[in-house]
Amino acid sequence: MIPMFTDADEFSAPAALQLRGVSKSYGSGPAAVPALRNISLAVPQGSFTAVMGPSGSGKSTLLQCAAGLDAPDSGEVFLGATEISRLRGKALTRFRRDHVGFVFQSYNLLPQLTVARNVTLPLLLAGRETDTAWLGYVLEAVGLDGFGERKPQELSGGQQQRAAIARALITRPAAVFADEPTGALDSGTARQVLDLLRQTVAELGQTVVMVTHDPVAAVSADTVIFLADGQLDGSMAGATVRDVTDHVAYLGGR
Numbered sequence: 001m002i003p004m005f006t007d008a009d010e011f012s013a014p015a016a017l018q019l020r021g022v023s024k025s026y027g028s029g030p031a032a033v034p035a036l037r038n039i040s041l042a043v044p045q046g047s048f049t050a051v052m053g054p055s056g057s058g059k060s061t062l063l064q065c066a067a068g069l070d071a072p073d074s075g076e077v078f079l080g081a082t083e084i085s086r087l088r089g090k091a092l093t094r095f096r097r098d099h100v101g102f103v104f105q106s107y108n109l110l111p112q113l114t115v116a117r118n119v120t121l122p123l124l125l126a127g128r129e130t131d132t133a134w135l136g137y138v139l140e141a142v143g144l145d146g147f148g149e150r151k152p153q154e155l156s157g158g159q160q161q162r163a164a165i166a167r168a169l170i171t172r173p174a175a176v177f178a179d180e181p182t183g184a185l186d187s188g189t190a191r192q193v194l195d196l197l198r199q200t201v202a203e204l205g206q207t208v209v210m211v212t213h214d215p216v217a218a219v220s221a222d223t224v225i226f227l228a229d230g231q232l233d234g235s236m237a238g239a240t241v242r243d244v245t246d247h248v249a250y251l252g253g254r
């Protein structure tokens with residue numbers, strides 16, 4: 001195992017995302033459940049990071065705090081140069097809308113809108129003009145060239161997830177956060193979606209952070225970071241499916 005990128009202070013390349021001493025509990029008093037305990041990490045720009053760990057280890061909480069969907073109890077979260085853990089209310093909503101891309105297992109496309117309108121919805125909500133050349137580029141990049149006027153229900157599951165990825169990319173976000181993006185897909189379609197995420201990193205320089213339970217999905221990333229009991233517990237670069245499977249089993253069995 002090669003530990004890397006887990007200490008914000010040791011990392012010198014520009015970081016798209018940094019967490020510094022982030023802790024988060026649910027509930028309060030003696031019943032409080034600690035979900036994240038003093039997490040520090042730096043994710044380099046233009047990298048693909050997978051987050052793995054046993055059930056309940058804090059993966060979703062980490063993603064939610066990193067993406068500004070939830071606030072840590074203590075510690076700092078930076079997306080690029082912005083400390084999002086300081087933002088509240090409308091300022092946080094605006095920052096997320098303009099600078100963060102999301103991809104969920106369940107696609108979350110609006111059925112009444114065409115693919116093109118779904119993809120450009122974040123721009124509409126932000127009051128920004130659609131750059132039609134960029135829209136065309138993004139639709140082509142995700143393999144949906146010519147599908148812009150279809151409704152989501154006229155697409156396969158894999159195509160719907162590609163549309164959701166296009167929607168995440170349209171604002172040129174500081175980072176794309178993906179929560180189990182292949183969880184609802186068969187293995188062949190999942191492979192295509194993972195290849196697409198890799199391609200956005202390689203060709204667009206996009207930063208992608210993905211939570212997954214699937215070791216096959218995790219090894220598509222450059223780096224896999226592991227959580228156990230709310231703490232970082234190692235990372236791997238260039239890992240095999242076997243390496244990842246064994247480490248998650250080890251963490252879950254302790």
Ligand SMILES: Nc1ncnc2c1ncn2[C@@H]1O[C@H](COP(=O)(O)OP(=O)(O)OP(=O)(O)O)[C@@H](O)[C@H]1O
Pocket residue numbers: 026027033034035053054055056057058059060061062
């Ligand atoms: N809304 C909540 N209220 C209370 N406890 C919560 C809440 N959300 C999560 N937890 C607890 O926080 C801890 C971390 O949960 P989290 O969902 O982040 O883990 P996870 O690794 O994503 O789990 P899974 O792999 O099962 O989705 C767990 O102990 C969980 O029970």
